[in-house]
Amino acid sequence: MNKEASDMEKVRWGIIGCGDVTEVKSGPALQKAEGSELVAVMRRNGALAEDYARRHGVAKWYDDAEALVNDPDVNAIYVATPPGFHREYTLLAAKAGKPVYVEKPMARNHAECQEMIAACEEAGVPLFVAYYRRGLPKFVEIKRLLDSGVIGDVRFVQSTYTQPMRAYQDGLEPWRIQPELSGGGLFVDLASHALDVLDFLLGPIGEVKGFASNQSGQQKVEDIVTTSYAFESGVMGTGVWSFSSHKHLDLNEIVGSRGKLSFSTFSGDLRIESADGTVEEVEIPNPPHVQQPLIQTMVDDLSGLGRCPSTGISAARTNRVMDELLRDFYRA
Structure with a gap:
């Protein structure tokens, strides 16, 4: 764990892609987990980001991912976009030195997962993945x-x-x-x-x-x-x-x-x-917000109080299995 993560008093999340999955499953969970706070959200459609922030009581909204990642009030990033953007935004967050929580599946393929793992390891930041059943x-x-x-x-x-x-x-x-x-x-x-x-x-x-x-x-x-x-x-x-x-x-x-x-x-x-x-x-x-138990393990992990069971390493294994099963279909 990097020094920034271990020194956190509270995990202050910023969401990239505040779409449907964040309405009930995860967004409220980031607010309700102990030691956790949702401080900013981003969508490319700024009006939708502003609407989400207003409805969920979030202080800040953006229509640019880089601006959210570089917000000094945000010290952890949740990537809730379709998988085609997971690699891009994970690398952006890692470059900024901020822990990353990425939706599942982790990426479009195992190769992208490996890039994400390597970038976070090089930056010294944790990488978690939303396989929340590990916490249910x-x-x-x-x-x-x-x-x-x-x-x-x-x-x-x-x-x-x-x-x-x-x-x-x-x-x-x-x-x-x-x-x-x-x-x-x-x-x-x-x-x-x-x-x-x-x-x-x-x-x-x-x-x-x-x-x-x-x-x-x-x-x-x-x-x-x-x-x-x-x-x-x-x-x-x-x-x-x-x-x-x-x-x-x-x-x-x-x-x-x-x-x-x-x-x-x-x-x-x-x-x-x-x-x-x-x-x-x-x-x-299931609890009302199904990601909350896993999110709590991440917050505890970042605070030095426990370990999260769903990491980039474990999630990449599922992408490897799916790659094996789909390779010939998409090659054809």
Whole structure:
């Protein structure tokens, strides 16, 4: 940790890109976390930045990222833009010597992640990534259960996520399905959460094999990805993410020698099944501002009071896995 970070009395955040994700998930959390304050926001559309600042009680607003980064009242930067801008703004913040919190996925590809990590390491500033499930009570509890051996030795993992195809008018596609902005399609936006959660629960994924395709013939991005992979620990895994199926399904199953844990990536359900047939179903709701627990770990990290579990190093591993799965699709 650099001297500036360790000497902070309060982490005073500036947001680059105060769009939808910051309205409830993160912006209020930056204000409510202990030892944290949101002091400035920026959007290229100054009127929207001013409106956000007024509605959220933020003192300053900008329409220029460099001006926000160089504001002396701002000592930490939150990059909440689409991934296509994460590298640019992370390097800008690192050059100014300010810690960076960047939205997920960390970047469009693993190479950009490596550049961001190197720039922050050279500047001596921390780099955090918004894989906020690492701080949510449900996933903290799942990790505790796994570490306690409640299902024995973990053998394999299965992840399934499906949803119907969404229709968009030509020219009005959201940034999440514009590879030049997002790095891919909805797989990159949504599956990154599941892949990072599994990294958090079971450690890094090693070898990865899989396929990506566009089965619907719509849009220009992948709408199905299948994979088989092996964790460095020896646990095996499979996954399928389909975005042109008949209904919504969100299920992860971690199977062990003495039981199984079943849970979704995006809701609060958790099912614990023992070898003797005993089943316990638990609902662990999310807090009102889902990023607040992770943000608190970052503030504590910057204040020398703890460690944040979601860093550039851990987040880059998820980008590496996604690169492996999408490489042949985009090469074609």
